[in-house]
Amino acid sequence: MSSSPNTETKPDSPTEDRTTSTLIGRCVDRCTASIRGAFLLQFGLWLTAILLFTETVAAANGVALANASRDPLDIPQWLYISTGGATVGASALLATFVTDRVYIRSLHTWSLSRFTVENRWQTIGWIGRWCGVCLLVLAVYVGFTGPQLPNASLTVLLTFVGIRAVLPMVAYLGGNLWPAINPWRALVSKFPTGIRTYPEQVERWPAVAGLLLLVWVEVVFPVSTIPRVLSMVIIGYTAVTIVGAVLFGSDPWFTNADPLSVLFRFYGAVAPIQRDSEGISVKLPGSELTDSDLITDTSDVAFVVALVWELTYSGFITTQAGASTIEAFVGLLSYGGVQARAIIVYTVLLVSGYIVFFGAYWYAGTVTRRLTGTYLSARLIAFRFAPPLAAIAAGYHLAHYTGLAVSLGPALGMALSSPLSPPANPLTLSPPGWFNALSIAFVLVGHLLAIWTAHGTAYELFSSRLVAIRSQYPYILVMIGYTVISLWILSLPGALPPYLS
Amino acid sequence: MESEPFHRSTPNLRLVNYPSMSETWCEIPPDESPAGTCEYCGQPYPTQNRLILHKGVEHLQQLDADEQDAFTATYSDEEAELRTFRLKALGVLVLLYFGFLITYVIVT
Numbered sequence: 001m002s003s004s005p006n007t008e009t010k011p012d013s014p015t016e017d018r019t020t021s022t023l024i025g026r027c028v029d030r031c032t033a034s035i036r037g038a039f040l041l042q043f044g045l046w047l048t049a050i051l052l053f054t055e056t057v058a059a060a061n062g063v064a065l066a067n068a069s070r071d072p073l074d075i076p077q078w079l080y081i082s083t084g085g086a087t088v089g090a091s092a093l094l095a096t097f098v099t100d101r102v103y104i105r106s107l108h109t110w111s112l113s114r115f116t117v118e119n120r121w122q123t124i125g126w127i128g129r130w131c132g133v134c135l136l137v138l139a140v141y142v143g144f145t146g147p148q149l150p151n152a153s154l155t156v157l158l159t160f161v162g163i164r165a166v167l168p169m170v171a172y173l174g175g176n177l178w179p180a181i182n183p184w185r186a187l188v189s190k191f192p193t194g195i196r197t198y199p200e201q202v203e204r205w206p207a208v209a210g211l212l213l214l215v216w217v218e219v220v221f222p223v224s225t226i227p228r229v230l231s232m233v234i235i236g237y238t239a240v241t242i243v244g245a246v247l248f249g250s251d252p253w254f255t256n257a258d259p260l261s262v263l264f265r266f267y268g269a270v271a272p273i274q275r276d277s278e279g280i281s282v283k284l285p286g287s288e289l290t291d292s293d294l295i296t297d298t299s300d301v302a303f304v305v306a307l308v309w310e311l312t313y314s315g316f317i318t319t320q321a322g323a324s325t326i327e328a329f330v331g332l333l334s335y336g337g338v339q340a341r342a343i344i345v346y347t348v349l350l351v352s353g354y355i356v357f358f359g360a361y362w363y364a365g366t367v368t369r370r371l372t373g374t375y376l377s378a379r380l381i382a383f384r385f386a387p388p389l390a391a392i393a394a395g396y397h398l399a400h401y402t403g404l405a406v407s408l409g410p411a412l413g414m415a416l417s418s419p420l421s422p423p424a425n426p427l428t429l430s431p432p433g434w435f436n437a438l439s440i441a442f443v444l445v446g447h448l449l450a451i452w453t454a455h456g457t458a459y460e461l462f463s464s465r466l467v468a469i470r471s472q473y474p475y476i477l478v479m480i481g482y483t484v485i486s487l488w489i490l491s492l493p494g495a496l497p498p499y500l501s
Numbered sequence: 502m503e504s505e506p507f508h509r510s511t512p513n514l515r516l517v518n519y520p521s522m523s524e525t526w527c528e529i530p531p532d533e534s535p536a537g538t539c540e541y542c543g544q545p546y547p548t549q550n551r552l553i554l555h556k557g558v559e560h561l562q563q564l565d566a567d568e569q570d571a572f573t574a575t576y577s578d579e580e581a582e583l584r585t586f587r588l589k590a591l592g593v594l595v596l597l598y599f600g601f602l603i604t605y606v607i608v609t
Contacts, residue, residue, distance in 0.1 A: 079608055083601060090597055093590045099583055101558070373547050375535065377528045463555040466582055 077491055084440070084487040085480045088447045092476040095455040099465045108287040108456045116279035125180050132183030136234070142419050143231025151408065152422045153227040154415040159234070160224055161412045163260075165401035168267045172394040175275065176268025178261060184241045185254060191242065194249035198256060204299035208306055210259030215310045216350055219317065219497065220343050266304055266390045267397075269294055270449070289387035289453040290460060298379070301386040302358060307393035309357045311400055312486055313350055319492035325349075327498055342499035360481065361389070364474035372471050376461065384457050385475050388450035392479065395446015396486055399439035403431050439490055447483050451476065550575050 098104060117124070135158065143155035150156045170177055179185075217223060223230040245253040254261040268274075269288045274281055288294070295301060316322040329345040330338065365382035368374075374381075411426035454475055458468040527545060529535060535545035537552040541560045546552035556564060557572030564572065 075605075075609055079604060086597055086601060090594055093594055096590055097587060375527045375529050375545050375547060377526055380526045463558040464551050465579060466586065467551065469586065 077488070080491060081484050081487050084444060085484045087444055088451065088480050088483045089476065091448050092451045092455075092472065092479075095451055096469045096472075098455070099469075101459050101465075104456050104459050107284060108290045108453075110284055110287065111274075112282040114279045114281040117275070118279065121180075126186075128177075128180040129183055129186035132181045133186050136183040136238070138419055140231045140234050143227040143234070146227060146420065147422065147424060148227055149424065150225050150227070151411055151428060152415065152424055152426055154412075154419045154422065155227040155230050155234075156224060157408060157412040157415050159230060161405055161408045165405040166409075168264070168394075168397055169401070169405065171264050171267040172270040172390075172397070173272075175271045175273030175280075176264050178264035178268070182254070182261065184238065184245070184258070185250065187238070188242055188245040188250050188253075191246045193246050194252075195247050198248040198252035202256075202299075203297040204256050204262060204303055206257035207259045207262040208299055208302045210257065211263060211303065211306050211310065212350065212354065214259055215314065216347060219314070219346050219350070220500070222500070262303055263307065266294075266307060267394060269387065270391050270394045286388075286391050286449045286453045287456075289390060290456045291387070292384065292460075295383045295386045298382075301361070301382055304386050304389040304393065305358045305361050306354060308389055308396065308482060309354045311393060311396040312357070312482075312489065313353055315396075315400055315486065315489040317346070317349075317497045318494055319489060320495040321492050322489075323495040323498045330499065338499060346497075346500075357482075360478055361386070364478045367474040368471050371473060372462070372467050374462065374467065374471070381461070381471070384461055385454055388453040388457070388475075388479075391449040391453060392446045392482060395442050395444070395449070398446070399442040399486070399490065402438065402442070403435055406431050406435070440487065443483065443486050443490065447479055450479060454479075550578075554579070 139155045139158050142153065146153055146155070167178065217233055221229055221233065223233055241253070241258060244257055247253075248257070256262070269291075270286055271288075272282055272285045274283055274288055295304070317326065326342065326345050326349070329349075330341045333341045333344065335341070336344075362378075362382055365378040365385065368381050368385075369376070369378045407429045409429070411428060414426045415422040454472055458471045459465070462468040462471055529545060533547065536547055536549045538545045539552060539555055539560070541556065541563055544555065546555060553568075553571050553575045556568060557576065561569070561572070
């Protein structure tokens with residue numbers, strides 16, 4: 001039967017509000033004790049993990065840009081990995097102690113003074129985007145004419161330190177700035193747009209394909225080492241974006257098909273600062289992820305999984321284990337040149353790993369359905385539990401790119417201050433040893449945020465608290481799996497991806 | 502934890518706002534028939550208890566006294582089950598904690 005889930009809303013009278021608030025007050029009192037206990041235990045677990053692993057594990061850096069050598073572990077690898085997995089599992093168990101619907105809801109909807117920027121938004125956007133255009137033009141120009149040294153080139157530094165590392169961090173730690181600085185939006189505004197209507201049935205699939213393609217280009221082409229190649233890729237991206245936006249209209253293109261805009265939208269959903277039609281508000285990190293508007297199609301799920309997978313992938317191929325895996329596969333193939341075979345192996349690994357990640361996630365939805373006996377479709381369950389993956393991706397991103405942002409940040413500053421003649425040997429910082437422990441903490445924090453938001457989602461989906469708890473089991477297992485894999489990658493010694501000099 | 506029967510105003514399920522509202526978000530397995538369907542929103546439920554809980558959580562204001570009593574009773578029953586669950590969860594946490602503690606002592 002077709003049951004569009006209930007749509008009615010009840011107007012709350014003032015008396016009910018009072019009753020609700022006293023009830024919320026009582027619930028808060030009741031839950032504070034258990035929450036405090038939960039946080040203390042979590043804190044203890046993290047502290048143990050961080051203390052134990054200080055100066056033992058280093059972060060994976062961006063592909064081929066900078067490659068830190070990683071120290072071996074002081075404790076057996078299996079123990080390190082299972083401690084990480086157990087931390088996530090234990091946090092999920094701790095979250096199940098919070099069973100008060102009103103309290104969970106109050107945490108997820110808590111927000112601080114909304115202030116409106118709508119009247120100034122146009123101006124801010126105009127200035128930001130045209131500044132973006134200036135930087136884009138400068139970066140492309142410098143890529144062709146400037147020094148062909150990655151650490152001194154504004155093109156490479158702006159792309160990898162600025163857009164790949166720092167801007168997503170700003171998006172999930174603060175708020176999504178991308179709509180206000182997206183240079184392509186400014187460029188497109190000068191063209192007549194919307195010649196055809198965007199085919200609705202393809203939803204966000206073009207963005208998924210675009211993201212995987214960008215990752216593939218980052219791996220296969222020397223974009224992070226030769227500025228000229230990067231400039232050509234940027235020109236290609238600009239051409240595709242302008243043609244797409246002119247054909248299908250600016251808003252449909254940037255909402256559905258532009259991988260960067262969609263990426264920043266999902267990272268921005270983790271952030272505490274949120275902008276909607278009513279203005280800007282401050283919320284608890286991750287509380288936007290329980291919103292049912294975020295994921296409305298399978299392609300959205302695919303995109304969020306792609307965020308998690310691309311970081312896992314680029315982390316893996318910059319380790320010794322990743323390098324030897326690729327060498328082994330290239331050795332198995334017998335046709336063609338080494339370079340071509342290597343590209344095939346990299347591509348197959350990218351696509352097949354992604355399918356496994358996506359399959360694991362989708363299967364969890366089916367298992368949840370079987371486990372709870374609910375009549376809600378597996379598709380709906382998968383949609384509602386997908387946003388927490390953005391928090392996991394944010395954790396991975398922070399773990400993988402903090403070191404890069406810190407070490408090459410000063411170089412970016414220098415290149416920006418004198419873009420045409422940057423110093424050939426810019427200041428490159430080497431992050432202290434405790435940075436390595438930070439990356440483990442970031443991975444775990446991302447997972448804990450995901451566990452907590454999934455908990456909130458489960459209580460919105462299911463009226464029975466026991467069913468809500470049970471519905472999370474498959475996702476907790478998937479998250480433990482993701483944690484184990486990413487902690488394992490972080491513990492592996494680093495290497496340059498082979499065959500891609 | 503004392504059993505607070507229920508709260509007056511709980512939020513609605515926010516499954517709405519999907520672009521294609523014509524789509525079916527509920528699927529009943531072919532070999533099953535629902536124990537009941539919510540008369541307020543038409544959602545089917547596999548067991549009577551879940552239907553009662555759903556109505557209490559989502560449509561409390563519309564329920565009559567008997568239905569509210571049924572909800573209170575079911576909610577309290579679930580509270581008892583939850584208490585058992587919490588005990589088990591606590592047990593697993595203690596096991597995990599000491600298991601890892603001992604492992605670390607042995608290994609390092």
